[in-house]
C-alpha cells in the first residue's frame with residue numbers, strides 16, 4: 001500500500017477502542033483525510049506529544065485497501081497561535097471542520113490563512129478569520145452590492161437570512177455604510193477601530209450565516225452580546 005505524506009492540521013481526534021484515536025486532518029495536497037492513530041493514547045506512544053491541534057504537522061500514512069488509512073508518523077512543527085489566542089483558534093477549527101468535508105480538496109490553505117489573520121490582528125481577529133473562512137467556502141458576497149439584485153447605490157442596506165439586501169429586496173437588520181466600510185477595510189488588513197455596536201452587528205451577521213448553514217455556534221457566537 002502506498003505511503004503518503006503531507007503537511008496537515010489536526011481538526012479533531014476521536015477516541016477509538018481503548019488506546020487509539022481516529023484523527024481528522026486537513027492536508028495541503030490531499031484535502032481532508034481521516035486516519036487511524038493506533039495506540040496513540042498509550043502513555044509511551046510517540047504520537048502522544050505530536051498530535052496537537054493548531055500546530056503545523058507533517059504526517060505520514062498508509063492508505064487503506066478499503067476504508068480508513070493508518071497514521072504511521074507525525075512530526076510537530078511550530079504553533080500557529082500563541083497560547084492566549086488558542087481558544088479562538090479552536091473555534092476556527094470547529095467551523096472549518098464543518099465547512100470542509102472529506103473528499104473536498106479545499107480547506108488547508110483557507111484555514112492556515114485564517115489562523116494567520118487571527119494571529120496578526122489585535123482586534124476583531126476572530127471575526128476577520130471566520131469571515132475569511134466563510135467567504136472562502138463561497139457563502140458570502142461583496143459588501144458593496146445587494147446579493148439579490150446587484151444594486152449598489154443604496155445607502156441603507158440590510159442583513160436578512162444571512163444575505164446583504166437592498167431596501168427593495170427586503171428589510172431586516174440594518175447594515176450601515178460605515179459598518180460595511182469598516183468590515184471591508186479590516187478584511188484588507190488595515191486596523192479599524194470598531195464601535196461596540198458595530199462589533200455586535202458584525203457578529204450577528206456571522207452568527208446568521210453559521211445558523212443558516214447548520215453550523216453549531218461556537219462560544220463566541222452563542223451570546224447575544226459581548
Ligand SMILES: [Zn+2]
Nearest residue numbers: 146149166169
Ligand atoms: Zn436588491
